[in-house]
Amino acid sequence: MDPAAAASADGGAFLEFVDYAVSMLSSSGGDGDADGYESPGDGPAPARPPWGWAVAQVLKSCCAYSSGVTAAIVLSDLFQSWTEQRKSLTSKRKVELTKLINTRNKRRRLPNTVTIDSIHEKNFLSPKSVLEAVIIDVFVLPGTNIYMLTLGDMWSASTIDLYLHRRYYDYIGQYGMLKKGREVMLTGCCLRTAMEGSGHARILPTEYMVILLDEDQDEDAMLLAAQFCTYSFSSMILEESRNDVPYSFYARIEKIESLEPLRCTERKQIVLVDNDDAKMKFILWGEQVLLANLFSVGSMLALDRPFITNFVDNNHEESQELCLEYGSATQVYVVPIAQQEEQVPFTPTQIKSQGPRLSCVPTDNVASQVTLPRDLHGSVDFSKYPFRVYVSDLHDKMVGVCLFGTITSVCKASASGTTFYLELEDTTGVVLMKLIFIGPWSFGRVGVGHMVYISGLTCTMSSTNILEISWREKEPGSLFVNLSLLPALLNSSCLHNLAPLSDLPRLTNRTHICRIRLDHIDCNSLKVLLFHNICGCVVNEHSGELQCSFCKGACSSGCAHGFQLHLTIADDSAKVFAWCVGQTAVEFLQISPDEYLELPEDERAMYLYTLQNESFMVAIANTSKRVDGCAVSDEALPVWEITRAQKCE
Structure with missing residues (x-):
């Protein structure tokens, strides 16, 4: 082809x-x-x-x-x-921020990163969002002892003020880390929106902020050498007094993964590897998991005064294994990994498949x-x-x-x-x-x-x-x-071309959108079965228990009655014998399974007869490559499945 x-x-x-x-x-x-x-x-x-x-x-x-x-x-x-993604800085702002930012290595933008411009435009900031910013100014709110940071980023022309959380007040001052030009990353933020007469939008205090360090800068290199090179993971003592020692660790992030919730509390673990190749888990609990949004695999983490405790495994039992946690005295620094890049050539298939549309790729x-x-x-x-x-x-x-x-x-x-x-x-x-x-x-x-x-x-x-x-x-x-199964596909003429039923055998590897009429349906072609709510598959009885035919798990709850329907549809070009289940069958029958079961048997046949010649818009898929084990029930199914249907008014 x-x-x-x-x-x-x-x-x-x-x-x-x-x-x-x-x-x-x-x-x-x-x-x-x-x-x-x-x-x-x-x-x-x-x-x-x-x-x-x-x-x-x-x-x-x-x-x-x-x-x-x-x-x-x-x-x-x-x-x-x-x-929004492509928005770039004005020349003036770009020059100003480039002078401020110390990081020379290009790093990957973190997932969920938002720009300051987008915050102002939407007047909204999700707690899960990440803000990668540089400090433009540090000042005290007039008439108070509240510190404010003015933040900018490399993708925005505007700035925004942040109320600094009090746990970071010790890092303000002539010799403090939080000063003009320092890069920081924040998450767990809430926006105090601008209201009439109250000035601009500001970010409320968040304790989930990390300070970025650059090993090539003398000030940062001295901090890392003086504070984070004394201890390794193997040097931790096992006694209860271990948290009396002001431990500071410097390690590489090897893995970031979710743990099974403990007592309904969400958990994440960051696996760290120090210079001696010793590994240690850094565990985040509850709202703290937001902090993981600021980490990336391969980056270096400088942890000052983490809380040291015993790891709690998935059996909700304490083990003898030590782990680190984010405590009230913990401070986190990050040395981001420089983004490595690779030149990837376009394959002939990818270029040719674009056809004449690919005007920006010459020959x-x-x-x-x-x-x-x-x-x-x-x-x-x-x-x-x-x-x-x-x-x-x-x-x-x-x-x-x-x-x-x-x-x-x-x-x-x-x-x-x-x-x-x-x-x-x-x-x-x-x-x-x-x-x-x-x-x-x-x-x-x-x-x-x-x-x-x-x-x-x-x-x-x-x-x-x-x-x-x-x-x-x-x-x-x-x-x-x-x-x-996408409802919008039936109603969006820009996303489909209506196909006659006679076209179905010619293109079997796509979902066709057709306008059809219901040609034939009867009681023998309709079954009411038990379906698993999670995956929509038939539930069977196995060894006295209800078991999902797909998930293979017991499902005594989370099940509901649904239709399996065989029917003949037609248009001016052809007739097709097809099947459908669930909501699609309900759309055809215009009645719920429970309501249908309440009808007397003689009325069921009469009801189905009244549905013939109704017009529908349908999505039809070819299931000819289905093996027996994938069938909805033991009975053989037609080749064509109607995956979505909508009655035409």
């Missing part, structure tokens, strides 16, 4: 609209930076939005407007988001590659890759990968645990990926033939030289959207 045709063969009008939106944003201009193309000519080409980012933003709009979107709505949302060597960030393990982050990544493009040491395709199988790895396997196919091949959830399956109903978008994938080579693809829930950049 021609690559240009293959690009839209599996996604149809949806992917065509994404490409159109990307081209519109690219043509709107940009100043070109590390996100643009590396060119051996006169400079970088205009910046192009990452393909995965564009898909995620379109889907975000679809979820926000379930009744449907227009091209104008989506493009407006995209342009606003892209403009010669100009703009033939992109610069992407690389982590400590040599893995390249593809979350900002400008083009779509196909299955055939996957290789070792890729993270942040986005894929768009059709599901060919999905199952649980074992009866216990939270790991599932999902097989996805696009126009270039099939890939098996491992999905690792924190808790139960959280994607809702997902079936063979459904068209999905998934981001945050990691590719690694196993010891047996097999490429392994994995996905972890709630990792930064992780997203899964089942387009086949």
Whole structure:
């Protein structure tokens, strides 16, 4: 298949609209930076939005407007988001802040980072947001003893004032760390919005602030040498008096991960490695987990006076293992890791698949590659890759990968645990990926033939030289959207092309949107079964207990009655025998399972007969690659599944 045709063969009008939106944003201009193309000519080409980012933003709009979107709505949302990301400083502000900032090494922008300009524009600041800023000024609020910091950042033309939390007052003064030019990172912030007659918006005090250090600066290097090189993790004493010793540690962040909640309290652990390769866990509890937003793997953490205690494991028991906690006297400094980068060439498939739309990529060597960030393990982050990544493009040491395709199988790895396997196919091949959830399956109903978008994938080579693809829930950049079940897809003419039923056999690897009439339905083709609320799959009785056919777990609660419906649909071009379940079946029948069961048997047949010739807009997926074990029930199902339906008025 021609690559240009293959690009839209599996996604149809949806992917065509994404490409159109990307081209519109690219043509709107940009100043070109590390996100643009590396060119051996006169400079970088205009910046192009990452393909995965564009898909995620379109889907975000679809979820926000379930009744449907227009091209104008989506493009407006995209342009606003892209403009916010691309906003640069005025020359005056850029020169001023560049002089203030000491950090020479380029570092990666943290997830959830917001700009000061966006805070002023939205008049809102989420506690989970991260602010990476430089101190412009330190002053005392007139008539009080309250210290204020004026903060700026490298992406904004405006500044904002922060009420300094009193735990940092000792760091103010001629020899204090908090002074003009010092970089800080904050989270857990709340905004005191500007009101009439009360001046500008200000940030209320937050105790979750870290001070950034630079080992290349003499002042910072002396602080690290004098205060943080005395103790190692192995030097900690085991006695109860250990917290009487003013320990300070300097260690590298190896891992950041969530722990099982303890007594309903959220926990996170940061695994630290010191210069002797000794490891120690730094545990954050409750609201403290916000502090982890300011950390990144590979960065150095300087911990002054952490609280030392025994680690509490998942069995809610204390062990003899020591760990560190964020106490009332603890101060945290961070030496950010310099961002490593790698030149990644565009593959012929990726360039050709863009067809004539890719006006910014010429046929010669100009703009033939992109610069992407690389982590400590040599893995390249593809979350900002400008083009779509196909299955055939996957290789070792890729993270942040986005894929768009059709599901060919999905199952649980074992009866216990939270790991599932999902097989996805696009126009270039099939890939098996491992999905690792924190808790139960959280994607809702997902079936063979459904068209999905998934981001945050990691590719690694196993010891047996097999490429392994994995996905972890709630990792930064992780997203899964089942387009086949998306209500907005039926109501958004810019995201679909209406297809006649006669087209279905020709393109089997996409979800079709069709306008049909209900041709035939009867009592024999309708079943009322028990479905699992979490995943939408049939619940069976197994050894006297109710067990989900998909999750394989006992589900005595969290179940509800639902329909499994076989029906014949038709339009002017053809008739198709199909099936549907759950809310889609309810949409066809226009009655709930409980209401249907209350009808006398003779009235049920009469009721179903009255539904014939009703008109619907439907989404139809091909399930021909489904294996027997993936069927909704023991009875064989038709090839075509109606994944979404809406009655036409």
